[in-house]
Amino acid sequence: MKSFIDHLECTYCGKTYPENKPIRLCEACGKVLYARYDASAAKKAVKREAIKDRPASMWRYFEMLPVHNEANVVTLQEGWTPIIPAPKLAKAIGSQSVVIKDEGINPTGTFKVRGISAAISKANELGIKSVTMPTAGNAGGACSFYAARAGMGAYVFMPKDAPEANQKEVVHAGAKLTLVDGLIGEAGKQARKLAADSGFFDLSTLQEPYRAEGKKTMGYEIAEQMRWTFPDVIMYPTGGGTGIVGIWKAVFEMEALGWTDGKRPRIFAVQSENCQPIVNAFKKGAEFAEPWPTPHTIAHGMRVPSAIADYLILRVLRESKGGGVTVSDQEIIEHMRLVARTEGVFVCPEGAATAAGARKLIADGTISPDEKILLLNTGSGLKSLELL
Numbered sequence: 001m002k003s004f005i006d007h008l009e010c011t012y013c014g015k016t017y018p019e020n021k022p023i024r025l026c027e028a029c030g031k032v033l034y035a036r037y038d039a040s041a042a043k044k045a046v047k048r049e050a051i052k053d054r055p056a057s058m059w060r061y062f063e064m065l066p067v068h069n070e071a072n073v074v075t076l077q078e079g080w081t082p083i084i085p086a087p088k089l090a091k092a093i094g095s096q097s098v099v100i101k102d103e104g105i106n107p108t109g110t111f112k113v114r115g116i117s118a119a120i121s122k123a124n125e126l127g128i129k130s131v132t133m134p135t136a137g138n139a140g141g142a143c144s145f146y147a148a149r150a151g152m153g154a155y156v157f158m159p160k161d162a163p164e165a166n167q168k169e170v171v172h173a174g175a176k177l178t179l180v181d182g183l184i185g186e187a188g189k190q191a192r193k194l195a196a197d198s199g200f201f202d203l204s205t206l207q208e209p210y211r212a213e214g215k216k217t218m219g220y221e222i223a224e225q226m227r228w229t230f231p232d233v234i235m236y237p238t239g240g241g242t243g244i245v246g247i248w249k250a251v252f253e254m255e256a257l258g259w260t261d262g263k264r265p266r267i268f269a270v271q272s273e274n275c276q277p278i279v280n281a282f283k284k285g286a287e288f289a290e291p292w293p294t295p296h297t298i299a300h301g302m303r304v305p306s307a308i309a310d311y312l313i314l315r316v317l318r319e320s321k322g323g324g325v326t327v328s329d330q331e332i333i334e335h336m337r338l339v340a341r342t343e344g345v346f347v348c349p350e351g352a353a354t355a356a357g358a359r360k361l362i363a364d365g366t367i368s369p370d371e372k373i374l375l376l377n378t379g380s381g382l383k384s385l386e387l388l
Ligand SMILES: *Cc1c(COP(=O)(O)O)cnc(C)c1O
Pocket: 110, 112, 138, 139, 205, 237, 238, 239, 240, 241, 242, 243, 244, 301, 302, 348, 350, 351, 378, 379
């Protein structure tokens, strides 16, 4: 198989860069870089029917992923997660149609492995030997296991109140862990300092181009699993926003490949009422988000007070005719229980937030009861036992 990656492009100023050497952000404006592909060549080379017999992992979309040589791929068979019908949950929240894409069955129990598999694989191809990252928790866990598999060094910075599961998994996989007195922003400062001092490659969310490439495969899978179309609504628990921008990128790539019918999903960002920089900026009509001053929520994946891709996330919400909604910690716990008891799915707090958020948007008329809703359960509830 052949990758049709062609170059990198700044999402803000449009400057382009070659993809054959390590780079993080746009050197001209400091904003986010996207991988760009030769979609018309890929369209000729691979028909969507040919994907059917590929491995049950996100690497089934190899032509639209950034690694050239298959031997460089670092994988634990992440992705190709099930979409589970949830009729009883739908009824409970006032909808006629709800499905859950269950990312909790991924290696390390969360969808973070998609981004990490893509980023570590590309780093591997580019000859990088050691990586560092700040994390709210799950990305650090994923990074540690994939670095172990790749034979790379990994150095993870995490807030000291991050979930126990995350602290332990990093150490267990043999990565170096520093617990930071502060939030993910402070962890980011320390990771950048290590990168500057020692040459570790910094894999911070959307501060290198390839984690978003891994997470975009959720968009490809949703379409393929729904017979090459999209649901009306996708509910996304939003932290740094890698997945939300990735899914929207996939929507356009698949249209260019001729794989989908042109229908686009409405995408909603779900955040905590105590950490809602994106939802707040969306409601104000702003281009960028102000950092949220006092972020606290039990859903650590959404405890991200400022996102470098704020302008990209906000564009997705507007262009897709979606929006934003916030939920309380109390509602998160209640919906973890509700999803477990109605559908038998052990969702993580962030996944539960999507159910609570959908309920509110149906109640206020933003989402109509007959729209088909996909809830993205981003991880397994088993990683948050301390909440129950
Ligand atoms: C990281 C994380 C999120 C937020 O994902 P982004 O793509 O960074 O917005 C949501 N849920 C869980 C479980 C996470 O680990």
